[in-house]
Amino acid sequence: MAKNSSPADEQRDDAPKVGKGRPTPTRAEQEAKRIRPLVATTKEAKKAARAEMRARRERAQIGLQNGEERYLGPRDRGPQRRFARDWTDAGWHLAEFLMPMMILVLIASVLPIAFMQIWAFAALWIYIIFAIIDMILLSNRVKKKAAEKWGDGREKGLGWYAAMRSVQMRFMRMPKPQVKRGNYPQL
Incomplete structure (x- = not known):
């Protein structure tokens, strides 16, 4: 045992850490991680967005034709x-x-x-x-x-x-x- 160590210090090393073990990121760091363009900039992203929109529209059209309540207009x-x-x-x-x-x-x-x-x-x-x-x-x-x-x-x-x-x-x-x-x- 070292001269300056106390029994309380030994318990702290064995005890599980409380918290996440890293500093909380600043607001600027969090916002920087989330920033992405509103409109897709790459060809692949544009193509994927169009395909997703087309699939959503087709599903809504089929739902409207079948009379599904969530796809009907307010009327x-x-x-x-x-x-x-x-x-x-x-x-x-x-x-x-x-x-x-x-x-x-x-x-x-x-x-x-x-x-x-x-x-x-x-x-x-x-x-x-x-x-x-x-x-x-x-x-x-x-x-x-x-x-x-x-x-x-x-x-x-x-x-x-x-x-x-x-x-x-x-x-x-x-x-x-x-x-x-x-x-x-x-x-």
């Missing part, structure tokens, strides 16, 4: 909106055939027969009137069914949402229809 979110979508998609509506009808009228208007042109436009306007009536009936039905299911907690605008969805052709609707025709949602 389409929630169980009541899903109910209105499913109710609309389960039925046949005059308004979804409005575009094909307009194309037929456009073709008829090109024909040199005046009689055909006049009757085509008259038929289109009659069809539009019936489509609007069908949209109003759909709106009222969806509001009534939603009120039966949710009572006073029913969202505003469900009827309009369903009516506007019925105007779109079924294969063009987004999110894609999740129910087959005739399969109305349960109350």
